[in-house]
Amino acid sequence: MDRLACYDCGETYPFGEAARCSCGEPLWFETDPDAVSWPDTGGRGAEAGAAGHDSLWRYESVLPAATPVGLAAAAGGTPLLRAPSIEPADGPRLHLKLEGTNPTGSFKDRGTAVGIGRLDGPIGTVSHGNMALSVAAHAAADGREAVILVAEDTPDSRLAMIAQHDPHLFRVRGDYGRLYEDTLERDLGVAFLNSDSPLRVAGQKTVAYEICEAFRPDAPDAIVLPVSSGGQASGVWKALRELRAAGLIEAVPRIYLAQAARCDPIARAFRRGAARVEPVTGEPTAAVSINNADPPSGNRALAAVEATDGAVASVSEDALLAETDRLAADAGISVEPSCAVATAAVRDLTESGDLGRDEDIAVILTGSGYKYGTPGAGTPSVREIDREDVPAAVRELST
Amino acid sequence: MDRLACYDCGETYPFGEAARCSCGEPLWFETDPDAVSWPDTGGRGAEAGAAGHDSLWRYESVLPAATPVGLAAAAGGTPLLRAPSIEPADGPRLHLKLEGTNPTGSFKDRGTAVGIGRLDGPIGTVSHGNMALSVAAHAAADGREAVILVAEDTPDSRLAMIAQHDPHLFRVRGDYGRLYEDTLERDLGVAFLNSDSPLRVAGQKTVAYEICEAFRPDAPDAIVLPVSSGGQASGVWKALRELRAAGLIEAVPRIYLAQAARCDPIARAFRRGAARVEPVTGEPTAAVSINNADPPSGNRALAAVEATDGAVASVSEDALLAETDRLAADAGISVEPSCAVATAAVRDLTESGDLGRDEDIAVILTGSGYKYGTPGAGTPSVREIDREDVPAAVRELST
Structure with a gap:
């Protein structure tokens, strides 16, 4: 469990010895294939102190040795919801993974939990x-x-x-x-504990374990997520490889990544058919959290897409802002624009036929929008009214 | 399951017939005593669409008939964490219920989930x-x-x-x-669906079911929570009554309520030894969400405290602001000041001997602070630095 490996050249290293492979690519933890199984119901959650809540420690057997401390016991175990209201007409079926319900409001708590429990x-x-x-x-x-x-x-x-x-x-x-x-x-x-450190990628992979376990004995047809450094995409790919190797899923879901068009180095490499991501000179975008012009795990993210027959989508600024508003207004889910790129991409990928009308698509909604205000919205639409006039105004609405 | 009852005079009504008891007090749902049991592991969560997440629908058997729709399947199932870092010296042991991890960042999602699933x-x-x-x-x-x-x-x-x-x-x-x-x-x-409507109180009671289930076969010695309208306090009391009647808990945890001193009608009534809460003229407080000068379920909240041998604490403005900062800095948990009154009250109640040094105290942290900014904090403490100077500055910190 304590060896790191390069996804690309296969070289391995003891944990702590190298920050990168000698070939230049990032590393991840090797996982004992015998340790890959669906956990018994319950798992480590209660023991770890987060009683009543199935945290990511449910998958402890496939994680590097680490001890849940502090908030770590509350990370992961997020809801996966159907959202018919924002599905494209005639499908596909969308299943939204609400990572904003993590303790600090984003998917990052998974990697932090594992990292801080080890270091x-x-x-x-x-x-x-x-x-x-x-x-x-x-x-x-x-x-x-x-x-x-x-x-x-x-x-x-x-x-x-x-x-x-x-x-x-x-x-x-x-x-x-x-x-x-x-x-x-x-x-x-x-x-x-940066975005593509092996400990963080190990923690981030648990989101794909949760998604696939929810679909047992099947798996979703595809997983769609925003990409910045490529760390989360790497974690998803790692999980799917492990689950497939262990025979726990039959087919590997296709991985689709979404970027803001104003800063989309991985999408550009994908469109070029390249195996390597080149840095870009990005423009400012409302998708602040994924504004990464030179992603450290970009090549690995690209490899994940290629290996699973997925794609990388670029989303225009107008589309990602509109999608942020739409998720709040139509699905009741507040996200940051960096997260809304994922469901915006679903639209384009459905249009293009990449996503099938009868498919089940899991979308990772990486973070809550409540903590960052509402960049897409203008002045809130509010009616100022006297108490005496409320009954008439409300009755008028409901007739 | 579809009858409402008055906690005070015992009168009952079919659901939908009365907004209040004829005696003037609020109503709550009667629960079939035979339906009160610890659910089998798993519960309704997966079925309801929030796969992998044990939502409040785990306790469906003690809820009024309702169908989880939309976000409702993601409500509840929040983590309960030990927080030694903010415990008073020599105890008691604090167990923090992180309600801020609900879909919209507060405990209110429980009552909304049940209400919208019924209406x-x-x-x-x-x-x-x-x-x-x-x-x-x-x-x-x-x-x-x-x-x-x-x-x-x-x-x-x-x-x-x-x-x-x-x-x-x-x-x-x-x-x-x-x-x-x-x-x-x-x-x-x-x-x-206002704060003390019977449907909402039914949803809110699930937080006490989750807390008590986490302590099985024991129960915490006390539950501490902020109080505003008295709806959540009513829900906690209702759950404890049901669990005790069914023999699922041996002793009923004492209920302690916390208010901001600037607007504390329930605390004043408690100090007077009165059975009825009188409206106050509150002053503005940073605890905006609990600034309720005339709480509609105030009498019921007071009855909950009296029946369980608890108390109602008033927290000064300075103390609740300091406590908001302390929870963030020492426990890593961002809360709104309206929520920090609860752990601030724990301090005072420990000092006064109300809470025993060797007791287990569950504290309901009602809502996330991330969505409301950081009212307690002044200018953030940030060092501006050139990249070249980072290594030296960081090394200095760690030596």
């Missing part, structure tokens, strides 16, 4: 928002020091949210991609 | 925030019209959050308490 001492991360918040909160819950490095253009409102968990918070001027690499390559005395 | 047609509510958001989102998810009446002083940021779910949103000038009664007493052609 000792101070913990760090390089992030624009969701991961920064997640690491800061989990570190606080476990009484650890946290070092959070955010990019220069991170909005003040996000900083205030992160700062409430009392980390060492740095806003860094300079190249963000290089900063990410700095924290991997140099020994800073702090364990950095 | 047809357009749905309404009178609320300052959490309940308004919850009803608007659940209505959107089920394709219903929603009529949301908010008080005149509701902040614009809250309105924008509610408005994204596209309800008929009214900001009402005039007496808020009267407005609440108007919607109960008059037929407006819209089913109003």
Whole structure:
């Protein structure tokens, strides 16, 4: 369980020895094939302290050795909901995975939970928002020091949210991609749990275990998710490989990734038919959390798509803003624009025939929109009224 | 299952016939004693569409007849976490119920889920925030019209959050308490699901079922929660009565309620030793969501406290703001000030000897703080730094 492997060249390393494969690609944990099975109902949740809640520790047998601490016991175990109201006419059937119900409101809590349960001492991360918040909160819950490095253009409102968990918070001027690499390559005395670290990818893979377990004995036809660094896409692929190898799913769901057109290096490589992702010069987009011009696990994400016969979609700025509004108004789900790209992509992929009308599609809604306000919305539509006039106004609506 | 009863005078009514008992007190659903049992593992969750997630429908046998629709299948099933980092020195042991992980970030989703699953047609509510958001989102998810009446002083940021779910949103000038009664007493052609409606109280009671089930075969010594209208307190009391009557718990946990000192009508009545709550003239408080000067279920909440040998605590403004910060910084949990009153009260109640050093105390953390910003915090503490200087700065921290 404690060896890392390269998905690309197959080289392996003991955990802790290498941040990247010598071929340059990111690593992930090897999993003992005998450990891959559907857990008995209940799992580790209760023991871990999150009684009544089936957390990601349900899949502990396929995770690297780690001890749930603090908030970790509350990560994962999120709902998967049908959402007929936003399905394209005549299908496919959409199943929405509500990752915004994690303790800090995003999918990032899964990787943080596993990482902080394995690593000792101070913990760090390089992030624009969701991961920064997640690491800061989990570190606080476990009484650890946290070092959070955010990019220069991170909005003040996000900083205030992160700062409430009392980390060492740095806003860094300079190249963000290089900063990410700095924290991997140099020994800073702090364990950095960045977006494509093997511990994080192990935690993130549990979302695909949950999705597939919900479909037992079948599996969804496809899984659609936003992509930024490629860490979550890698985790999904890893899970599907493990489940297929163990014979727990018969066919591997196709993996579809969605990016904002204003910053879409992985989609561009996919359209070129390339095996390698090239950095782009992105434009500012409302999809802040996936605005990653040089994704560290981009090649691996691309490989996941190729291996499963999926695709990578680019979503226009107008479409992702409209989709953010639509999810709130028609499905009752508030998401950030970085998340709405996924259901927007479903529309395009259905149109193009990539997704079949009679298919079951799981969509990973990565994070809650409530914590980031409502960027798509203008002035709220509110009627000011006197109490005396309420009955007449309400009756008028219902007739 | 479809009869309502008065906790106070015992009168019963068919559901739908009365909004209040003729004695003036609120009603709740009668529960068939034979239906009260611990559910088989799994319950209704998967069937209801929220696969992998044990929602409140696990306790369907003790709920009024209702069908989970839309987001309802994702309500409840929240984590219960130990939080040693914020426990008073030498105990008691705190178990935090993270209600902020519900779909719209608060405990209100429980009552909304049951209410919207029972009522047809357009749905309404009178609320300052959490309940308004919850009803608007659940209505959107089920394709219903929603009529949301908010008080005149509701902040614009809250309105924008509610408005994204596209309800008929009214900001009402005039007496808020009267407005609440108007919607109960008059037929407006819209089913109003207000904070102490019997359907809502039925949904809210599931949180106490979850807490007690997590402690099986024991029960916590006490349950501490914030109180506003008294609806959630009523739900907790109802659950404990049912569980005790069925012999599923041996002793009834004591119920402790917490209010902000600036608006604490129930605490005042408790201190007076009165059986009836009198309206107060509250002052503005950061605990916006519990700023209820004339609680409609106040007498019932007080009865719950008296019947279980609990108490009602008032928390000063300074203490509730400090506690909001402390939960974020020391427990990694962001809550709104209206929620932090509960753990602040634990401190005072431990000091006073109400809570024993060796007791297990469940605290209901009613809602996430992420969606409301960070009112307790000032300017975030951030260091601005160049990328080149990061390694030295981080190394300095870790030595």
